Amino acid sequence: MYTVYFNAATKNTVIILTIKAIESDKIKDKPYKLPDFESLYLHITMSSTKSWRYDYPFYSKRKTYTIGKYPYISLSNARNEKELARQLLAHGKDTSFERKKSALLALMLKVTILLNQLQANGIHLNN
Known part of the structure; x- marks a missing residue:
């Protein structure tokens, strides 16, 4: 369901969300997250709404940026949006x-x- 990579440069294991994991996921009795990597995740509600979210620190506060709903925003587009958000954060925005x-x-x-x-x-x- 997840793809696991080993990053030789950092010597860390990276677990990446796949479409198969998203499509085969079951609805639960409370909202939950399917994590991707670098604070990107798919937030799933009890009514089966799936929204891409990115958690980030801004001046020592944890903030959440809602990218959009799945499947309207694909996994690759959500990752691209997260990267754009990281670039804005790098410039203090x-x-x-x-x-x-x-x-x-x-x-x-x-x-x-x-x-x-x-x-x-x-x-x-x-x-």
Whole structure:
């Protein structure tokens, strides 16, 4: 179910999650994790929802970044997202905050475009 690698450089054994392990996993009576490596895991709820999560330290606090739901986000895509998150952390940026900031900026852009379209059509909103 898991693939086991031996890293000769670090002399550590690395256990990696596989698709077979994900697909053959059984629902349990409480939420649990299927770990991959380097703090990436698949969080599985009692209702069988599977979400990719990455735990990371940020200024001495443990934080969790939810990447997305499986199978919409594949195992390889979740690993890629985790690596992007690690790069942000290496530059002192909080992954969760950056995602929220991007979503807020996208929403502000949509609102600005909508207001401009309304004004172009002669509709003016009062403050």
